[in-house]
Amino acid sequence: MTGNNSGEAVRPPRGANIRDVARAAGVSHQTVSRVINGHPSLREETRQRVVEAMEQLAFRPNRAARALVTSRSRILGVLVSNGLEYGPAASLQAIEAAAADAGYSIDIANLEGTDRDSIVAALDRLMDHAVEGLVILAPQSRSLKVIEDLSIRLPFVTVHSTGRFVDHRLSVDQLSGARLATRHLLELGHRSILHLAGPEGWVETAARLQGYREEMAAWQVPALEAPEGDWTAESGYRIGKKLMAGRSFSAVFSSNDQMALGMVHALAEAGLRVPQDVSVVGFDDIPEAAHYLPPLTTVRQDFPELGRRCVAALLGLLVGEPSLSPGDVVPELIIRGSTAPVAARTD
CATH class of the missing domain: 1.10.260.40 (lambda repressor-like DNA-binding domains)
Known part of the structure; x- marks a missing residue:
């Protein structure tokens, strides 16, 4: 000047x-x-x-900044973690489809890490593009803790939460989905049910583990937990191989479908049949799950409904009419050929 x-x-x-x-x-x-x-x-x-x-x-x-101030850019920002697994990736696709149906486009910022600097940098990129509202799709507890400590002024919703964002959270009920999977095996007569958990620090890992433990406790059956995997089929296979020598389970509830695939591979190599010797249940219902050998019993998440609710909630916040739907999206158990009554086992 x-x-x-x-x-x-x-x-x-x-x-x-x-x-x-x-x-x-x-x-x-x-x-x-x-x-x-x-x-x-x-x-x-x-x-x-x-x-x-x-x-x-x-x-x-300028036009972009003025659009933000007047809430007319018609762009919604999505803050996502790098290396999206099936669940977050399907959520992102559903959010994009729902936004398009409402006449909005989305702008995606990928987190380079879970530290504060990475998260602030990603938020900067979105705000520089004049997004009207924000969807937070960060399934790691550490990322969510950092985000919760920031004072976000934009209207936002989060697909995961560690507690403080209850009023902004919309998600699939992971805990009830895990209980559905575990209850299915219990109702088939299984009592030695192994849980193959996802990696530590993920919101889904904790919720699905909690659901498994709660359902086992409700039936007064001891929990049986394997070392945690990393969501990949390779980790399910590796853990399965280690467990074969002293196998003490008749069923496996895997925290996702890919690890279930690896477990089925390890069982087959050990000469065990699914479901005659060991029943296996996954989580997510990825498109390939119906074509596993045998087709996988799993928990389906209604990602299109989740996307619609996220976008509807943001649009409500933008006009000062909060419309967060009470309760989480309810998952569904899809029964296929990988589970059978424990009595069907033959030695």
């Missing part, structure tokens, strides 16, 4: 732009963008200095 002999600020001959404001306030243009977009990571002193520079220069935000 320049001055005249009286020391007053002189506006540039053209309309002021974001870099003019940055120079006048003594900050970077990225900081000005964050002020425009209401980013939570700024000091109040910095925010006020930028606002004063905007007023002095009669700054008019």
Whole structure:
């Protein structure tokens, strides 16, 4: 910003732009963008200095920033973790489809890590693109804890939650899905049911493990837990191989379908038949699950419904009419050929 002999600020001959404001306030243009977009990571002193520079220069935000302020960009941001497994990937696809049906597009920011700097950088990218609302699709507990500690000013919903975002959360009821899977095996007469859990630190891992434990306890049957896997078929196979020598289970509830596939492979190599010797249940109902050998009994998540609810909730928040549907999306048990009554086993 320049001055005249009286020391007053002189506006540039053209309309002021974001870099003019940055120079006048003594900050970077990225900081000005964050002020425009209401980013939570700024000091109040910095925010006020930028606002004063905007007023002095009669700054008019560009089209993207103005669209954010007026909530008319018709873009919804989605904050996602890198390396999406089937569940989060299917959720993202459902959110994109539901947004398109409502006349919105989505802008995706991938998290490079679960630390605060990575999450703030991803939020920056979305806010710089003038997204109207935000869907948080970060299934790791550590990421959610960082996000919960930020003051997010945009309307948002989260597909996972560690507790504080209850009023913003929409998800598939993982716990009841795990209880469905476990109850199915118990009703078939199995009492030695092994649970193959996902990796530690994932919201789904904890919920599905809790559901398994609760259902086993309700039937007064001891829980039997394998070492945790990493969602891959390879980990299910590797863990299954280690468990074959002293096998003490007649059924397996795997925390996802891919690990169930690896477990079925390990059982077959050990000369055991599914379901005659060991019944196996997965979780997710990936498209390939119906074509496993045998076809996999699993828990289906209604991702299209989840996507519709997320977008409907955001649109409600944007017009000041919160419309979060009470309760989680209810999962469904899909019974196929990988489970059978324990009496069907032959030695």
